[in-house]
Amino acid sequence: MGEKSPPVISTDDLLIIIVATLMGTLARYMTLRLDYRQYPSHPNGRMIHLVVGFIAAAIGAVAIPAIKSNNFTAVTFLALAIQNFRDVRKSERESLKDLETTEFTPRGNAYIDGIAKTFESRNYFALIVSLVTATTMESAKYLGLFPKTILGVVLGYAAFYFISHYSKGKTVGDISSIREAKIEVRNTELYVENIFISNLLGTENAQKLISEEGIAVIIEPTDNDLRIALENYGQRQAILFEATRTFGIKRYHFTRRDFSTGKVVICFVPIINDVDRLLAVVKNTPLLESVKKSPAVMN
Amino acid sequence: MSSESNKATGIFAAVALSHHKISGSGNAFVLEARDLDEQNQLTIEIAKALKADVLKLSNGLNIILRA
Numbered sequence: 344m345g346e347k348s349p350p351v352i353s354t355d356d357l358l359i360i361i362v363a364t365l366m367g368t369l370a371r372y373m374t375l376r377l378d379y380r381q382y383p384s385h386p387n388g389r390m391i392h393l394v395v396g397f398i399a400a401a402i403g404a405v406a407i408p409a410i411k412s413n414n415f416t417a418v419t420f421l422a423l424a425i426q427n428f429r430d431v432r433k434s435e436r437e438s439l440k441d442l443e444t445t446e447f448t449p450r451g452n453a454y455i456d457g458i459a460k461t462f463e464s465r466n467y468f469a470l471i472v473s474l475v476t477a478t479t480m481e482s483a484k485y486l487g488l489f490p491k492t493i494l495g496v497v498l499g500y501a502a503f504y505f506i507s508h509y510s511k512g513k514t515v516g517d518i519s520s521i522r523e524a525k526i527e528v529r530n531t532e533l534y535v536e537n538i539f540i541s542n543l544l545g546t547e548n549a550q551k552l553i554s555e556e557g558i559a560v561i562i563e564p565t566d567n568d569l570r571i572a573l574e575n576y577g578q579r580q581a582i583l584f585e586a587t588r589t590f591g592i593k594r595y596h597f598t599r600r601d602f603s604t605g606k607v608v609i610c611f612v613p614i615i616n617d618v619d620r621l622l623a624v625v626k627n628t629p630l631l632e633s634v635k636k637s638p639a640v641m642n
Numbered sequence: 643m644s645s646e647s648n649k650a651t652g653i654f655a656a657v658a659l660s661h662h663k664i665s666g667s668g669n670a671f672v673l674e675a676r677d678l679d680e681q682n683q684l685t686i687e688i689a690k691a692l693k694a695d696v697l698k699l700s701n702g703l704n705i706i707l708r709a
Contacts, residue, residue: 531698545696545704546686 356408359480360401362492366499367400367473368393374465374507392462395431399424399466403473407481424470432463447587448596453577454584457631468506475502515562515582516626518569523618524561524608528554535559535608538601552612553595559610560586560625570605575634583609585628590615654692657685657704678702 375392383389402424409417436459443449476499483491524535528550533540544550564573579598591614599608655671659681664672675681685704689696697705
């Protein structure tokens with residue numbers, strides 16, 4: 344009765360778990376950007392992803408102390424974590440699909456798939472960063488408490504820097520030039536720089552609305568091979584979605600391709616008319632992973 | 643791709659004049675106007691109610707649809 348029971352966890356291990364979990368959670372926080380896309384929504388969406396990121400970081404942090412104590416079955420938690428992150432992707436996809444009917448224009452399945460995959464991969468960031476931090480601190484335990492913590496933080500940040508750069512995708516602006524284009528209404532037909540867009544302007548109201556308040560953007564790929572990605576329906580849906588989500592839509596939205604020149608036209612009547620910001624939004628629209636095609640592997 | 647993409651698409655109605663010969667209209671509703679002014683007025687009224695677009699054919703027939 345008087346015998347003191349051994350500690351459940353040593354101070355060293357506790358420090359490793361705390362520092363690694365903090366680093367992993369911080370990595371998730373740093374990738375949880377709230378930009379012009381306003382997604383994830385604030386504050387509930389961010390809260391959900393931060394908590395899931397914290398759990399991912401904690402799993403990565405406890406793996407090393409668990410192996411050290413010969414508890415190899417604890418590693419199976421990593422497999423469980425992967426399953427959990429796949430569920431994150433699935434729930435994200437379902438959530439975005441549920442919202443499709445309420446948006447000005449649909450995001451489209453390709454864009455939703457890209458967003459869901461990104462959310463899944465960001466949890467791996469937290470897991471990897473915490474795992475690297477914990478491994479470093481364990482390997483450098485002979486250095487002393489403070490130096491090993493510093494080393495763990497530095498290598499954890501290096502891991503974060505490397506994987507965040509590795510997984511960084513391109514944007515529409517990286518593969519094309521984007522500019523405002525002139526709208527022209529000829530009787531009941533709509534043209535943007537002589538490219539036919541629609542003949543659905545059968546009433547004077549429609550003709551007046553689009554000629555006075557309509558806005559059009561022309562996107563030209565910088566290379567002929569890039570047309571495959573840019574002209575993809577999912578990619579065009581994503582561009583139109585970002586444009587209409589940011590500026591709203593009063594009426595009409597069109598995307599058209601000019602096959603002879605490779606130009607892609609986006610035209611709509613926005614609620615807020617701001618050409619400069621629209622160009623920036625189109626430029627910053629992510630280039631979807633599912634539409635990428637490497638011309639090198641086609642030879 | 644046009645507006646109101648989350649709603650049903652198709653031809654909802656046609657507004658014709660007396661000289662138009664329409665043999666069949668499927669599910670679309672066909673109206674015959676007295677003159678050009680009435681045709682335009684009816685077209686706008688139906689299009690507004692249905693939040694639809696108007697296609698003016700070169701023979702003068704107005705079609706109300708959502709693409």
